[in-house]
Each structure stands twice: as C-alpha cells, then as structure tokens.
Amino acid sequence: MAKLGFVGLGVMGSRMVKRLLDAGHEVTGYNRTKSKAEWLLEAGMKWAGTPRAVAETSEITFSMVTNTEALRYVTEGSDGLLAGINAGSIYVDMSTVSPAFSRELAKQVAAKGAAMLDAPVSGSVITLEEGKLSIMVGGDPAVFEKVKPILLNIGPKATYVGENGLAVTMKIATNLSLAVQMLAFSEGVLLAEKSGIKRETAVEVLTNSVIASPMVRYRGPFVLGMPEEAWFDCYMMQKDMTLALELGRQLNVPLPTTAATNEFLTAARGMGLEKQDFAIMFEVLAQMSGVKQ
Amino acid sequence: MAKLGFVGLGVMGSRMVKRLLDAGHEVTGYNRTKSKAEWLLEAGMKWAGTPRAVAETSEITFSMVTNTEALRYVTEGSDGLLAGINAGSIYVDMSTVSPAFSRELAKQVAAKGAAMLDAPVSGSVITLEEGKLSIMVGGDPAVFEKVKPILLNIGPKATYVGENGLAVTMKIATNLSLAVQMLAFSEGVLLAEKSGIKRETAVEVLTNSVIASPMVRYRGPFVLGMPEEAWFDCYMMQKDMTLALELGRQLNVPLPTTAATNEFLTAARGMGLEKQDFAIMFEVLAQMSGVKQ
Amino acid sequence: MAKLGFVGLGVMGSRMVKRLLDAGHEVTGYNRTKSKAEWLLEAGMKWAGTPRAVAETSEITFSMVTNTEALRYVTEGSDGLLAGINAGSIYVDMSTVSPAFSRELAKQVAAKGAAMLDAPVSGSVITLEEGKLSIMVGGDPAVFEKVKPILLNIGPKATYVGENGLAVTMKIATNLSLAVQMLAFSEGVLLAEKSGIKRETAVEVLTNSVIASPMVRYRGPFVLGMPEEAWFDCYMMQKDMTLALELGRQLNVPLPTTAATNEFLTAARGMGLEKQDFAIMFEVLAQMSGVKQ
Amino acid sequence: MAKLGFVGLGVMGSRMVKRLLDAGHEVTGYNRTKSKAEWLLEAGMKWAGTPRAVAETSEITFSMVTNTEALRYVTEGSDGLLAGINAGSIYVDMSTVSPAFSRELAKQVAAKGAAMLDAPVSGSVITLEEGKLSIMVGGDPAVFEKVKPILLNIGPKATYVGENGLAVTMKIATNLSLAVQMLAFSEGVLLAEKSGIKRETAVEVLTNSVIASPMVRYRGPFVLGMPEEAWFDCYMMQKDMTLALELGRQLNVPLPTTAATNEFLTAARGMGLEKQDFAIMFEVLAQMSGVKQ
Numbered sequence A, B, C, D: 001m002a003k004l005g006f007v008g009l010g011v012m013g014s015r016m017v018k019r020l021l022d023a024g025h026e027v028t029g030y031n032r033t034k035s036k037a038e039w040l041l042e043a044g045m046k047w048a049g050t051p052r053a054v055a056e057t058s059e060i061t062f063s064m065v066t067n068t069e070a071l072r073y074v075t076e077g078s079d080g081l082l083a084g085i086n087a088g089s090i091y092v093d094m095s096t097v098s099p100a101f102s103r104e105l106a107k108q109v110a111a112k113g114a115a116m117l118d119a120p121v122s123g124s125v126i127t128l129e130e131g132k133l134s135i136m137v138g139g140d141p142a143v144f145e146k147v148k149p150i151l152l153n154i155g156p157k158a159t160y161v162g163e164n165g166l167a168v169t170m171k172i173a174t175n176l177s178l179a180v181q182m183l184a185f186s187e188g189v190l191l192a193e194k195s196g197i198k199r200e201t202a203v204e205v206l207t208n209s210v211i212a213s214p215m216v217r218y219r220g221p222f223v224l225g226m227p228e229e230a231w232f233d234c235y236m237m238q239k240d241m242t243l244a245l246e247l248g249r250q251l252n253v254p255l256p257t258t259a260a261t262n263e264f265l266t267a268a269r270g271m272g273l274e275k276q277d278f279a280i281m282f283e284v285l286a287q288m289s290g291v292k293q
Helices: A012-020 A034-042 A051-056 A068-075 A099-111 A127-129 A143-153 A166-195 A199-207 A214-226 A232-251 A254-268 A278-288 B013-021 B032-042 B051-056 B070-076 B099-111 B125-129 B141-154 B166-195 B199-207 B214-224 B234-251 B258-271 B279-286 C009-022 C034-042 C052-056 C068-075 C099-111 C125-129 C141-154 C166-195 C199-207 C213-225 C232-250 C256-270 C278-288 D009-023 D034-042 D053-055 D068-075 D101-109 D123-130 D141-154 D166-195 D199-207 D214-224 D233-250 D256-270 D278-290
Strands: A002-008 A025-028 A058-063 A090-091 A116-117 A134-138 A157-162 B001-007 B026-030 B060-065 B090-093 B115-118 B134-138 B158-163 C003-007 C028-032 C060-063 C092-093 C117-120 C134-140 C158-162 D003-007 D025-032 D060-063 D090-092 D115-118 D134-138 D159-163
Touching: A002 A012, A002 A051, A012 A025, A012 A034, A012 A127, A012 A143, A012 B090, A025 B060, A034 B279, A051 A058, A051 C092, A058 A068, A090 A099, A090 A143, A099 A116, A099 A166, A116 A143, A134 A143, A134 A166, A143 A157, A143 D060, A157 A166, A166 A199, A166 A214, A166 A232, A166 A254, A166 B158, A166 B166, A166 B199, A166 B234, A166 B258, A199 A214, A199 B158, A199 B166, A214 A278, A232 A254, A232 A278, A232 B166, A232 D233, A232 D256, A254 A278, A254 B258, A254 C278, A254 D233, A278 B279, A278 C256, A278 C278, B001 B013, B001 B051, B001 D090, B013 B026, B013 B032, B013 B141, B026 B051, B026 D159, B051 B060, B051 D278, B060 B070, B070 B099, B070 C213, B070 D053, B090 B099, B090 B141, B099 B115, B099 B166, B115 B141, B115 B166, B134 B141, B141 B158, B158 B166, B166 B199, B166 B234, B166 B258, B166 B279, B199 B214, B199 D166, B214 B279, B234 B258, B234 B279, B234 C141, B234 C256, B258 B279, B258 C232, B258 C256, B279 D256, B279 D278, C003 C009, C003 C052, C009 C028, C009 C034, C009 C125, C009 C141, C028 C052, C052 C060, C060 C068, C060 C256, C068 C099, C092 C099, C092 C141, C099 C117, C099 C166, C117 C141, C117 C166, C134 C141, C134 C166, C141 C158, C158 D199, C166 C199, C166 C213, C166 C232, C166 C256, C166 C278, C166 D166, C166 D199, C166 D233, C166 D256, C199 C213, C199 D159, C199 D166, C213 C278, C232 C256, C232 C278, C232 D166, C256 C278, C256 D166, C256 D256, D003 D009, D003 D053, D009 D025, D009 D034, D009 D123, D009 D141, D025 D053, D053 D060, D060 D068, D068 D101, D090 D101, D090 D141, D090 D166, D101 D115, D101 D166, D115 D141, D134 D141, D134 D166, D141 D159, D159 D166, D166 D199, D166 D233, D166 D256, D166 D278, D199 D233, D214 D278, D233 D256, D233 D278, D256 D278
Parallel strands: A002 A025, A002 A058, A058 A090, A090 A116, A134 A157, B001 B026, B001 B060, B060 B090, B090 B115, B134 B158, C003 C028, C003 C060, C060 C092, C092 C117, C134 C158, D003 D025, D003 D060, D060 D090, D090 D115, D134 D159
Antiparallel strands: A116 A134, B115 B134, C117 C134, D115 D134
C-alpha cells in the first residue's frame, strides 16, 4: 500500500479519504479547519499541519478543494503543497478548476521532478458513497496507469481523457448540462402544473421518461421539497458555468443554453437563494410564473 | 379480445399495430398511403378505406398521426373518424397535438356518446420495438381502466395523468427537454473537442456521466455520424417546441432554455438541415464554432 | 376632399380621425363602443352602425384595430367591412396583424373589385399627436400614390415597402427591437444601480448616449415611475413578438434576442403585471436581482 | 493652458490629443509604436520615451488604452505611469477597463498624493471627430471640476457619475446595449428580407423608426456593406460584454439579452470574422438563416 496524502477534507474530500483508508492505505491529511477532520483521525488518518507537510510525507498526494483560488492557496507559498512535493512523487488534483491554471500547475510540478494528473469526478456525495463515482484523468498516460488502482478505490471507473488540463475541461463540459437540464426540467414541471397536473405526477412522469438522466432522477424530486443541505449550491454551480463560458470564449464555442441558464443562477443569488442547491432555479422560474409555494 | 381500429400507420403507428396483432387482437387499419400498410395486411390486419370506416367497425379506435393538422384531417368531414364513431365506444389518440384541440375533440366525441383518451408516448421507434415505451393517459379514469390492458400490449407503463388534454400537455412538457438536453450536450462536446479531446472520447465520457439520460445515451453518438433516416427530424421537434412555447404563453410560464434552443432548430432549417434528426443542432453549433466536419 | 370611412376608434384610431377631420375630410366612423366616439361626433364625424355601413358610404375606408382576431371580426360576416366594400374603392388597414391574414384579406378585397393596402404605423400616441408618425405601406404602388396625400394628413412620412402584407411584416420587424432594447436598457440601469450609481443618473446618461433611440428616450424614464396608463402593454407587445417569432419560424430566421426577451414579457404576465406598459420588464429583472422598489 | 500628458495614441487617443493641441494645450505623448504618432509630433505634440516620463512632465496625465491588461502594462513597473506621477497632479484614465481594477489604481494614485478620475467616453471615432463625444466621470467631484474645462475640449458633455470606478461601470452598462441593439436590428432586417422586402428598404425604414438610436443609425447601414476598417471589432465588443457579465455575476443582476448576444460575438469569432466590426453579427445570423451574401 502506498503512502498517500490528501489536502482538502470537505464534503467530497473527506469521504474519499475514508474510502482510501477502508482500502488499507496509509493517508496523511490536511484541512484548513482541523475539527472537520476529527472523524477521519479516529478512522486512522494521520494529520499534517500544512499542505507542504502532507506532500513531504507522501508518494502520491491528492487535493480536492472548492475552486481555482482555493487551489492556488493550498499549492503556493512556503507552506504550500508545491514547496513540499518530492521528486519522483505524483500529485493528483481532483478539484474542478480553470484548465489553464491546472496546466500551469502541472508545469510547476514537473519542474520539481514530480508528475501531476488532473482527476476531477462526475457525481455527487451520494454517488461517491454508493461507490459509483466516475473519474476523468488528464496527464501522462504512464503516470495514470500507476495511480489507477488507487483511483479505483475511490470510484469504479477512471477514464483517461488526454493531456494535463483536459480532464478538468471534460468535467466542465459535462457540468454545464447539470444546470441546463435542471432548468429545462423546471420549465416542464411548471408547464404541467399550471395546466392542472399535480406537481408530484409531473415529477414522477419526467423522472421516468427518456429525459431522466441520473441528475434528473436524483435532483428532480427537489422541486417537491428542497434538501436541508445543498448538494451543490448555486455559487458552486455558477463557478462551473463561468469556467465553461470562459472556455467557450477562449475557444470560440458559442454556448447558448449555458449562457441562458447561467443568468438564472445569478437570479437565484439575487433573490437570496444562493446557498440552496442549484435546483432552486425552479423557485426562480416559479416566482416568474406567479406560482406561490 | 376487443375489436380494435387504428388510423395512421406511419413509423410509430404501424409498429404499434404489429404489437397489437401479436397480442392476438383483431385490428382494422387505415393509412393515407395504403402501400405502407402491406406488411401489416400480410400480418393479419384488416383494411378500411376511410377513418370513418375504421371507427364504424371498432370498439376501441386508436389514432397516431403527425400533428394537429393531420389529426384534424383524419377526424373531421364525412369520411372522418368522428363521423363513424359508435356510441359506447372508446377513441384513443396517441398523437402529440395541441392540448386545446385534444380537449375540443374529446367534447365532440362525448357528444356522440363515446369517450376519448389522449395517450401520447414517450420514446422512439427503438424504445417501442424493445417494448419499453411509456404511455401517458388523459381523460376519464374509468375509461382508462378499460383500455389499460390493451395499452400495456403496446408498452409496459401507462400512467394516468389527469383530465382530457393533460397527457398531451405532459408529453409536451417532457419533449422540450429533448431538444434542450441535446443542445447542451453539443455545447459540451464542442468545448471538449476544441480543447483537444477527441470527439469520440467526449461522447463516451458524457454518455456515461450523470447527465446521460436515455435520450443522451441514444442520440449523443449521432454527433459522430448522423443516422441515414431521422428518428425525429427538426421539423417534428420544432412542432413540439412550438406547442410548448404556445402553452407557456397561455399559462404565463417563461421557458428560457426552450426558447433559446428553438432558435437553433430554426437555424438548422435555415441551413437546409431540416430533414435530419434534431441532433443536427450539433452541426449548427459546430459551424458557428468554425469546426469543419 | 374624399369621402372617408374609419373602423376602429380606439386610442390611435380616434386621433387619426381627428387629424383627418382637421384636414377637412368628410369621415364616417364606427366603433364597437359608440360612447368612446362622442367627441369625434361633436368634431364632425358621421356615424355608421356597422363596419359594412362605413364601407358602403366611403371611397376610402380605413381600419385600425387591436389584432388579427379583431380585424377578422370587423371584416367578416354580413355586417362586416368586406360585405360593404364598393368596387373601385380603396381599403387601408393600419392595424398590426399577421402578414398572412393581411394578404388573404387583400385577395378578398381584390375579388370585390377594390384594392387594399396595409399601412401600419411606427410610433405611439405621442408621436401621432405631435404629427410625427411614420407610415409603412404595402400593396399596389399606384393605389399607394392615390392614398398618399391622405396618409400624409395622418403623419409626415409614408414609405412604400412592397407588396401586400410587407408593410405589416416591416412593422413586426421593427417592433421586436422595442422590447429587446427596453430589456437591454433595464439590464444596464440595474447594473449601474447595484454598483452604486443613482437610478436617475443612470437613466440620464443612457437616454443621452449612443443607444438612446426615440423609444429609449421616451420609455427609459418609465423605470423611475411607470405611467398610470400603459402606452403599449405587455399583452400588446407580446402579440407583436409572437408574430415576429411565427414569421421567423416560417422563414427560417433565428431570432435569439427576440426569443429571450419574449420570455420576460411572459414573466411580467406571470407576475400579474400584464396591464402595465411593457417597460415593466424592468420590474421583473429588478425582482430577480433582489432590488426592492 | 495646463501641461498635459497622454499615454496611448491609438485611433481614439490620437484624435483626442489632436483636439487638445487644437485647443492650445501643451501635450506630451507616448505610444508603444512611435511611428503612429508622427502626425501628432508634426502637429506640435512632444514625445516621451515611457509612460513614466509622460507623467513626470505633466500636471494632468491622460491614458486611453485597449483593455485592463494594457492599462496594467502602462501603469505598472519602473517605466510605468504610476512611477512617474507627481504629488498634486491629476491622472485621468479614459479607457474602458474593469471597474475593480480602476478603483485599485485610484487607490495607488492617491497613495502618491495625486488624484485619479475614470473618464470613459460614449461614442466612436466619428462622434469624436464631429466633436460630439460625451464623457462620463468618476472620482472626487472637486477634481472633476478642475479637469472639466479640458475634458470639454475633447467632447461637449462631461457628466459626473459618482465615485471612482463608477464611470467605467456606467460605460459598461451602456455598451451592452450596443451589441444587443445591433443583433435585434439584424433579426429585423433578415425577417424583412426573407419576406421579400429589399434589404436597403428594410435598413432605411428601421434607421428612421423609433428604434433608431444613434448607434443603429450609424451602424445599421453596415449590413449593406461592412466598412473596411472596423470601428469597434468583435474582440473589443466582447471585452465590454464580458466586463458586463462579470459585473452582473458580482452584483447579482441577470443579463438575459447581454448573455444571449455575447454568444453571437463568440460565433463571429468562431467563423473567423473577429476582426470585423461587431455589426458582422448580422452575417452570423444570415448564415444561420441560409442567406447567401
């Protein structure tokens, strides 16, 4: 079993560490707020005081943080992951960040004699807990082969996508459909409801139809009652939409449904609903339709 | 076994009749072009020269035609289905038409002492042939119970949605997501491709991700090679989008992603691609992105 | 001076009649609600009991009604304008209706040995009262030349656009920009306001900038205080947008900004604001932005 | 007459300098490419080798550059404008840049004992040459009063908008309507044209209608023949749209027409038309409509 490091023990990261521990790996972890890691320490994880310290003690270091700024924060500076990375080691970032920054980071890692992969995941906490998370991987194929057995401890499918940065690109290209599908679903539910069909019936029909992606099946019922804690809030969803739109501008790909949907995430935030799961776009549309909740 | 009638023996209707014949029913059919029905006649279907003649000889008459105009054509006039409908019989329309027209027709059928259901289906030819078609039903619940066993010979799931006209409404509310999901999928594929990911890889990742609805799984690969014959061409898809947008205006439901996507179906037609499957929206977006096929 | 007839004495029609009377013409008028025409009768207009009666007594008959349905109502049937039209006379419809219906009507008028022009106007009540209304004309150019002097009594500019139906088409093609410009203007005002600029200042700068069309200059200040009576309410504006979108589908012209904007008119109606001037789209956007009025 | 400095002698900046020279001011200028400034040197402008040198010799220093990056380039570093700015002097930036960066710069200028104004302009080269440019000003009102007489040598109207950064915000809030109005105009022209109206006639009617803003009047005729040199190319226009969309996300203002239009600027770039004036969006829409040029 390899000596693993893990930086970023939030909702997703912590559950990944748990799966790695369960698989018998030695894991050293770091999180900005240590208290959130208590249950992992009890489960056998070792603690390190800085991202740098994690990297120094690991053959393979993982990170899973919120966005580009957070990744910059844990990788740069004298306490950062880059400062501690060992020559010959591997660094796997599982965050969804700007492809350009991911590629830049890969170069800096290479300059240290180590190798980096970007390995974002498709799926949510539930998919992860069910062991169904699929992982996309960008970087050197040989490095991917080395890390693959460990990635498979996290989720059952790891697909090689291409060079450094291309896995986060693929993730962004996937995620734009999350929000668009949810808004289109909401349009359908409201059309049905204002026609006289019960909202429950509309949700049941739609979540069993040809448009029922796993996302629609999981998240569709949220329009009947939002979850107490967001799976993926408006702020996080908009972060990915913004990455998609930036990429579209750089690469000259028009993104009409992404652009239209993104403005509804903005509206959700304007209406004070930003901490809710992004399915709350239904509520924005409902208010525009004059539907009282 | 009931004496059944079937008006409209196109791609979908003819295969439904085949399933009904296979289940042991006696079926009398009519189609504008008789030659297309030869194989059904060989399979045991009886022929009637007009929609009226079909209705006159049937306890339960089905229809499955292209749009509101076509339904008007087969139901009205001296040769029309309405002219032949027997008191006490049942009429089941499986077409996707304007909910308002469907309700109007139901009233005319009731005036003849018969009962009508609207029973559109969700799914394509393939879903139908695999016996997986799901059916939505609007009308009197007691009438639905009588017809249900026969509907289950067509597809495995028949869901009661509400009053007359509400099943076609539900169908329209479902179908808007077909086009929207396909355009969002296209946006993702092009973002990936212009970043340097192979189109095949992008399609594989997306069709195995959380956004992979049955529609995305079936139709996504079309961006690698369009089918020779459209499953559902731009004209048909736009017909449903237009029904959704009309309903939205009547009921005051804004439909932002539907409206944005519909303009790309218009573009597909403007670019001479209207007879292709609506997945050809990918091509419109590809041309706007400067991607040569 | 010619013997003129005028059917439809609403906000616009009545003021047109006044200008024709002021120019010395003999005018016979009809309106569904006679009481609204009292002031015109006092000003010298003659009354006729039906649209037919107006046409029977006129060399040139005008109509100015709300929409296609209203035009159908005053032209068809035994009391309708068509029934009374004299061979050799001229019929000028100034309403904004479906181009297809306008062309159909022109054929029916021709069958009576008379000639029709479609002559919609660009501008509002204020433009009309200021004598600045511009008129677009479709139909036979020779007929246009005959009517032109009388049209110039209504407004200072009458432009020949082409065959029957093309003037209403041109009107629709113009009017889509009304709503789109107003929504874009609202986006700008809200961006400025939420940045800390006073709404008054933002309106002043914008209404004096390169984007200040006459529409923006007149209607922009409505975001500081809506008028008691709508100049052009959401329902009327959406009627024109819908005509544009239908035309776009028939002619294969994608209308991305028209489609996006139209959904905000739907939202205005969903939020119960439909009787207000269409500038109320600002309020929809303000609510989506969390701006309290 | 004050000793003035001017950094950035491009299409707009150079003509501003000319007006300042004509008004009798002493102007020291700098541009990355000196050759472009020859005609100004002949007209009496003095040359400085760096932005720093310009600032060192000036009581009031102006800058007019392409975007945020360019402004960063001329202000930062040992040769930068900031390094040379005199205590007690005034710095007026006329570029359209990110409001956040403008505010940051104003702080750095204040730290040097000088004062900064942001003073972007509304209008194009033609408006400038005709002496009709309007200027928006952000910063300390007392500083504005001092600079106002000189700004009025550039254009006839200078409006105080508010604190530092608010004038560029106001500019961005104005400019989003440029692109949206142009795309809506294009929709109208193509609807008219495909209906059978000559493009010239459609342009004439629209540029004389209530939707004819100065922008529409100047730029509308471009659809009959694009100018050889872009007044404001797709890249520049998209820069401003992107600033608007970023601001919208920060301030929670949904921008539906801005977002929809921006994707057509992306399409223009995807189709290789990026160096053309942004009116080329007409061409994108024309191709989507199947209109051959």
